[in-house]
Amino acid sequence: MNAILTDGLRALGLDPSRAPILEQYASLLLEGNRVTNLTAITAPDEVARLHMLDCAAVAACIPLAGLRVLDVGTGAGFPGLVLRAVEPSIQLTLLDSLGKRTDWLRETAPRLGGSEVAVLHGRAEEYGRDAALREQFDLVTSRAVADLRMLAELCLPFVRVGGRFAAMKADACAQEKAQAAHAVEMLGGRFLADEVYTIPGTEITRRLVLVEKAAPTPAQYPRRFARIRKSPL
Ligand code: SAM
Numbered sequence: 289m290n291a292i293l294t295d296g297l298r299a300l301g302l303d304p305s306r307a308p309i310l311e312q313y314a315s316l317l318l319e320g321n322r323v324t325n326l327t328a329i330t331a332p333d334e335v336a337r338l339h340m341l342d343c344a345a346v347a348a349c350i351p352l353a354g355l356r357v358l359d360v361g362t363g364a365g366f367p368g369l370v371l372r373a374v375e376p377s378i379q380l381t382l383l384d385s386l387g388k389r390t391d392w393l394r395e396t397a398p399r400l401g402g403s404e405v406a407v408l409h410g411r412a413e414e415y416g417r418d419a420a421l422r423e424q425f426d427l428v429t430s431r432a433v434a435d436l437r438m439l440a441e442l443c444l445p446f447v448r449v450g451g452r453f454a455a456m457k458a459d460a461c462a463q464e465k466a467q468a469a470h471a472v473e474m475l476g477g478r479f480l481a482d483e484v485y486t487i488p489g490t491e492i493t494r495r496l497v498l499v500e501k502a503a504p505t506p507a508q509y510p511r512r513f514a515r516i517r518k519s520p521l
Pocket of ligand 1: 360361363364365366367383384389410411412413431433513
C-alpha cells in the first residue's frame with residue numbers, strides 16, 4: 289500500500305512523505321471496520337486508491353493551507369481526515385449524523401497526530417442553523433452524501449461569504465449540476481469551473497464541483513430534512 293500511496297501522492301503533485309499517515313489511517317479504518325460499519329471497500333489497495341487518493345486529489349485541486357474546513361457527512365473521515373493528513377495546517381471539523389462513526393472518528397483522529405479535529409454528531413440541516421457554525425468555514429467538502437440539489441442546502445449555509453463548497457462527484461454529473469443550479473443561486477452560491485481529475489493508478493475520472501459563496505444564505509435555509517427531500521429547491 290505504501291508504494292501506491294507514495295506514487296499516487298507524487299502523481300497528484302502532493303508531498304509523498306505524507307504516505308505513512310495515510311497508511312496508518314487505512315490500517316485503523318480496516319481494524320475499526322471489523323467492529324463498526326465504516327467502509328464497504330476493504331481490499332487494502334482499493335482503500336489506498338478509492339478512499340485515500342480520491343480524497344487527496346481535492347488538495348491537489350484547491351490550495352488548503354490554513355483553511356477552516358468542514359466535511360459534511362464525513363462517514364469514516366472522507367475526505368476530511370485525508371485532507372488534514374496531506375495538509376496538516378487546516379483547522380478541520382467533521383460532521384456526521386451516525387453516532388458510531390463520530391465515536392470512531394473521535395478516537396481515531398488523535399491517533400493520526402497533528403492539530404485537534406472537532407467532531408460533531410448530528411444532522412447538517414440542524415447544525416446549519418447554529419450561529420456558532422453558520423457561515424464560519426472557508427471550505428465545506430462533501431462526498432457521497434446526497435444529490436447536489438439537496439447537498440447545496442445542507443452545505444452552503446456553513447460557508448462564509450467568499451468561501452467555497454466542494455462536492456466530490458462522478459465525472460458524469462452534468463444533469464445533477466443543472467438540476468442544482470436554482471438551489472445554488474437561492475442559497476447564495478455561484479458555480480465556479482469544475483476540477484476534473486483521474487484517481488492515480490486507476491482509469492476513474494472524478495469531478496470536483498466548486499461553488500463560491502457570493503452572498504449570505506437566506507435565514508429560512510436550511511429547512512428540515514423532510515422538507516428538503518419533499519421540495520428540493
Ligand atoms: N463522505 C463519506 C465517504 O465518502 O466515504 C461517507 C459517505 S456515506 C455514503 C454518507 C454519510 O453521510 C453517512 O455516514 C451518513 O450518516 C451521513 N449523512 C447523511 N445525511 C446526513 C445529514 N443530513 N447530516 C449529517 N450527516 C449525514
